Amino acid sequence: MGFFYKWWQVIICVILSLFSSSLVEGSHMSYDHESLDAFFGKKTNKEISRPRTGVFYNVSIPSNFTGMEISVVRLRSVPFWFRGVNYSFSNIPPRIVPRPNVVRIAILYENLGNWSSHYYNVPNYTLVAPVFGLMAYNSSKRAFIGEKIDFIIQGDPITIQFPHVMQHETNSTPVCAKFSVGGKVELSNMTKPYVCEGHGQGHYTLVVPSLPSHTNSGSKRFNIWWVLGFVIGFVGLVILALVLLALVKDAKRRKLRKLERNSEGGELFDTFWIGETKLPLASMIRTKPALENEDAIR
Structure with a gap:
């Protein structure tokens, strides 16, 4: 027995x-994008112990995240309001106020590359461009990357440009998709070819309607x-x-x-x-x- x-x-x-x-x-x-943002913040603070204001830093990525690109810059709030910042895939125009108001801000630029569809997706749509993240943090003398903050736009909106768009089988024109911090997805038309407008920090990409897949x-x-x-x-x-x-x-x-x-x-x-x-x-x-x-x- x-x-x-x-x-x-x-x-x-x-x-x-x-x-x-x-x-x-x-x-x-499924992958947790909020945990990914927290990981980027910790990695930046650990790698750059004494950051200088106005200097752009490239943050190294572990081998298991090959394909992503991360860069960061610390700015003073007053010069940032007067001049804005134009770097990488985004253009942040003048007259943008951080909320809450802080002395220094740190802007983290994220390019998720071939990992984009793992962390972000839109139901019934397919990503045709990498997900670009534009995140703002309070940057004090103690920590390069502190708490997350938001923007109050008093002038022109932020623009996000996508230089690389993947080929797709549909004849549809791509539309902009913004993933807010809370996980909400907002769709809007492009203002120029492969250019999207943003009214705050978040993650942006281009999507097209998905074709029904019987093969899969x-x-x-x-x-x-x-x-x-x-x-x-x-x-x-x-x-x-x-x-x-x-x-x-x-x-x-x-x-x-x-x-x-x-x-x-x-x-x-x-x-x-x-x-x-x-x-x-x-x-x-x-x-x-x-x-x-x-x-x-x-």
Whole structure:
């Protein structure tokens, strides 16, 4: 009984592991973009211990995030309001006030590259450009990257330019998608070819309507059926092996009993067991011995 119980435990563990792996492969892997922003902030503070105001720094990215690009600059709020800043993919015009008002701000430029679709997506739309992040932080003497802040735009809006746009099968014109800090998605038309306007910090990209994909759904159904067929076949083989093993054991037990009966020579004896060994048991009543010549003894 214990032997079969252990084998059934093994079978259940194998089935659960195969089923869970199939679910993981069939599901869409999700990534937390808020944790990514926090990681960028910690990485910047750790790598740049003594930042200088007005200097742009490129932050190195670990090898498991290859494809992303991060840069940062610290600015004083008053010169920032007068001049703005034009760098990388964005143009922040003058007359933008940080909220809440701080002495120094740090602007973090993020290019998620080929990781964009892992962290951001729009239902029924496909990304055709990398996600660019424009994040503002309070920058004090203690920390380069402090708490997140926002912008109050009193003049022209912020512009985001996308120099690289991926080819897509649809004939639709891309539209701008802004991902706010709270996760809300806002869609708007481009003001110029591959240029979007922004009214605050956040993440920006270009998207087009997605085409219905019958091939992907068919391949997913094929993968699920293939996994189920494999699991059923594997379980069937294990059960067949257990049945054969039980039959072999039963055949050995029958053969052993037959040998025991032959060894007894047809004479019935009581038997007893010592452990797993069966031994004959002789009767305690024995025949009284008889003398051959009683007269001689007398």
